[in-house]
Amino acid sequence: MLTIKDLTLHYGAAQILWGIDLQAEVGKVTCVLGRNGVGKTSLLRGIVGHHPVSGGTLAWGAADLTALPSFERARSGIAYVPQGREIFPLLTVKENLHTGYACLPSSERRVPDEIFELFPVLKTMLDRRGGDLSGGQQQQLAIARALVTKPKLLILDEPTEGIQPSIIKDIGRAIEILRERGDMAILLVEQYLDFAKALADTVLVMSRGRVVFRGRPDGPESGEIDRLMGLT
Numbered sequence: 001m002l003t004i005k006d007l008t009l010h011y012g013a014a015q016i017l018w019g020i021d022l023q024a025e026v027g028k029v030t031c032v033l034g035r036n037g038v039g040k041t042s043l044l045r046g047i048v049g050h051h052p053v054s055g056g057t058l059a060w061g062a063a064d065l066t067a068l069p070s071f072e073r074a075r076s077g078i079a080y081v082p083q084g085r086e087i088f089p090l091l092t093v094k095e096n097l098h099t100g101y102a103c104l105p106s107s108e109r110r111v112p113d114e115i116f117e118l119f120p121v122l123k124t125m126l127d128r129r130g131g132d133l134s135g136g137q138q139q140q141l142a143i144a145r146a147l148v149t150k151p152k153l154l155i156l157d158e159p160t161e162g163i164q165p166s167i168i169k170d171i172g173r174a175i176e177i178l179r180e181r182g183d184m185a186i187l188l189v190e191q192y193l194d195f196a197k198a199l200a201d202t203v204l205v206m207s208r209g210r211v212v213f214r215g216r217p218d219g220p221e222s223g224e225i226d227r228l229m230g231l232t
């Protein structure tokens, strides 16, 4: 389980995150919601080590990750699919997948078949350049590349952004399958409320750098989620 306690983060003098507490359990989808600019991506950057946190702690089980550089966090099983996907446009699909090998010992460097069961379209496109794929296919490639690293914690930043509905469905189904497999924690940042509510076991809503709601997506107090997201 990922356990974050009292996390704070600054960009220069500007404080962006205030006292964030969060837990993401194995076999569950934990979803962080919030409107533009509330600090969701900054939280993920703090978790994966792309930006230093200014206070608080981050742990995976009993292992304290707070002081580890990002490559060691990746090696310890944290995989991050950033907003905008960031696949390598000039590398082929196969080569993009192989970039995930960097975190693995040489004996484990293979692309599991299961990845093509989750995203069959990638198998038909192995020799195409990443940049020639549609946005939705690139998103699937970015998730597949993260899965190559055999993560214990999969972090997805707005995987539905700018993606056509049929591929959003495929991505949702893949997340469900990964959850059912029960060997990784999934931390999902979203603004697409229906997608998030359908998948999440626990929802956190952020506002101005703080967690202002925490609960089940279908619990008695869940109307509060819509209110905080500005929908009611």
Ligand SMILES: Nc1ncnc2c1ncn2[C@@H]1O[C@H](COP(=O)(O)OP(=O)(O)OP(=O)(O)O)[C@@H](O)[C@H]1O
Binding pocket: 011, 016, 034, 035, 036, 037, 038, 039, 040, 041, 042, 043, 083, 191
């Ligand atoms: N590198 C940076 N330097 C300074 N300020 C930043 C930086 N990155 C983000 N910010 C600011 O930090 C705040 C939180 O941004 P962040 O991207 O974490 O929000 P977000 O909730 O992920 O928004 P979005 O949904 O639009 O991606 C915003 O006010 C943003 O302008």
